[in-house]
Amino acid sequence: MQYLPVCLQVRNSPVVLVGGGTVATRKARLLLRAGANLNVVAPQITPELQLLLAEHGGNWQQSRYRESDLHGRMLVVAATPDREVNKQVHADAMALNLPVNVVDSPDLCTFIFPSIVDRDPLLIAISSSGRSPVLARQLRRKIEAMVPAAYGRLASFAGRFRDRVKDAIPEETPRRLFWEQVMEGAVAEQVMGGREARAEELLETLLADTSGHHNGEVYLIGAGPGDPDLMTFKAVRLLQSADVVLYDRLVSAGILEMSRRDAERIYVGKRRDDHAVPQGEINQLLVDLAKAGKRVVRLKGGDPFIFGRGGEEIELLARHRVPFQVVPGITAASGAACYSGIPLTHRDHAQSVRFVTGHLKDGSSNLDWASFQSETETLVFYMGLVGLPIICEQLQAYGRRADTPMALIERATSSEQRVITGTLATMVDRVEREKPRAPTLIIVGSVVELHEQLSWFGKE
Known part of the structure; x- marks a missing residue:
């Protein structure tokens, strides 16, 4: 391991950026987003950088770089097109024991900027140790597709209740198991669906009831017309969290394989004049499984609300106060x-x-x-x-x-x-x-x- 991955707190801290071009603007955007008190040293800067500094309260020192520009700073970034200036910034920073990054020059860096998946306060950083930034960015795009923006909301929610849970469950192991249950269950899904008040109710119910017997949740998911690549991110995420999957004959094998290996699969498909399970029994089965504490996916071809009888299925769930979510699919x-x-x-x-x-x-x-x-x-x-x-x-x-x-x-x-x-x-x-x-x-x-x-x- 060539670098130690750390998360550095720079909010309201003095940071200097030497350079004012396009590359420097990209770094300034990142530093300002993290709340740094940024001072830019450069004879000229881009219009975008001027706007960023005005918006975030940063400062532009319109001059050439001098060693004294580093005094009183906690972090140094050099992003000029002049190799000699960059080398001088590096040497001066090292003499002052300041962390320094010289863009596109790993040999002049004591720290590097990773590619970041930002789901604030959740952060995921990918680094190639400066060897291949393009590869790191490609991996970031893949991870971004796998991690919905709502995960940031979930992290904030957990942070608000951290002390509450710690007081209720003092022992470390039971507390960890509790959070695992929360993060993989109905509470997390309510948060990610934007229903935080309901999530708080469920969390308090879990804390109050140590028996472990709680209602599950039903996810009515549109699987689309057949091609697995047409599934939405949310549909795949919920499918992979399910304990039980009820699926139609129109659901392709490739989509079904996205479910957990240990998930129970129940075929409830219908053909003309041949219903494997009558609709009324399907509706009741969803209720019964959820009341047994299961996370249940009802996987339907196309879209659940376009000739999919999804409305009939959630009517009974609503009557029994079983939590459910409906995920649209690309209709046939x-x-x-x-x-x-x-x-x-x-x-x-x-x-x-x-x-x-x-x-x-x-x-x-x-x-x-x-x-x-x-x-x-x-x-x-x-x-x-x-x-x-x-x-x-x-x-x-x-x-x-x-x-x-x-x-x-x-x-x-x-x-x-x-x-x-x-x-x-x-x-x-x-x-x-x-x-x-x-x-x-x-x-x-x-x-x-x-x-x-x-x-x-x-x-x-």
């Missing part, structure tokens, strides 16, 4: 359209879009077909494969032209995605020949004409 219409090169709206084709369930009850045409006649509106039918003949027939019967373009997208966003195009007059025959399998999505409207021009999925 959006995923299928984007991966097929079919924009759902387009200035020259469609100014609105309508989502319709194609799962017609008892095979009957119980939809308001007369309202589907606008040529400037895109129609998207979910679960419409079985009802395709009725859809094509009724749209034409109520006035849509027989040559209206339409597309059927099979297994959207996956490596097996297939797009079948045709018209209201030809699509039934095409589907009969191609024999696609669910899940499928149907798009009707002139936007389908753009498929060949704009599609990219699966092309090199």
Whole structure:
């Protein structure tokens, strides 16, 4: 280990920055954000640096560097384009036993600036010991994607209750286990969801009840249309915290593998006329598992609130006062359209879009077909494969032209995605020949004409 990682308190402390160019401005931005009392020594400085100093109360000493500029300082940074000036700053700082950083010159540094993931008060620093700053920045970007901004809120929350918990649980080991429970459970999720008052209630309940029996929480998560990369950061985080995962048949194996290895997985998928677990039983199972203290993920394809029956599931949770969160997912219409090169709206084709369930009850045409006649509106039918003949027939019967373009997208966003195009007059025959399998999505409207021009999925 070439450097000792430390976190240095510089708030209201005198720091000198030699240099006023673009690189110096970047360092000034960081030092001022940390609250340093900054003095910049340079004949000229950038307009941005002038604004930063004015905003944070820093000082610009418009002159060339002199050794006396370091007197009374606690930290020194040199960021000039002149190697000789930088070397002199380093030598003077060493003579005064001051920590010094010379930008892009590891040999002249007694400390270096890491790449920082800032979730104040939580900080994550990545350093390559000055060997490869670009690699450190790349790793920072990866970590930033894994650590939501709300973690800073969680760290602040824990800090406010640190003494309270210490008084309630004096012994170190039980106190550590308690905080682990808090950080991995419903309290943390309430904080990160912006519901700190509720989090405080839950924390006090945990402190008051030493039996360890507490309600869990339910996370209703939209898994998107299939591609694991379309999951949101929040969805992945909650999925990886779950004790139990209830999943649909539309959830891909890649997404399911994101859950914890030791999490219990319960299949509750449905096919036409074949419900593995009836909806009422699913609703009750969510309540029962949460009341047993489990963190439960209800993982649904697409978005829970678009033909996903998510509203029915959380109704029972709300009635039983079970904490829950709903995480939106990219709905199948959006995923299928984007991966097929079919924009759902387009200035020259469609100014609105309508989502319709194609799962017609008892095979009957119980939809308001007369309202589907606008040529400037895109129609998207979910679960419409079985009802395709009725859809094509009724749209034409109520006035849509027989040559209206339409597309059927099979297994959207996956490596097996297939797009079948045709018209209201030809699509039934095409589907009969191609024999696609669910899940499928149907798009009707002139936007389908753009498929060949704009599609990219699966092309090199």
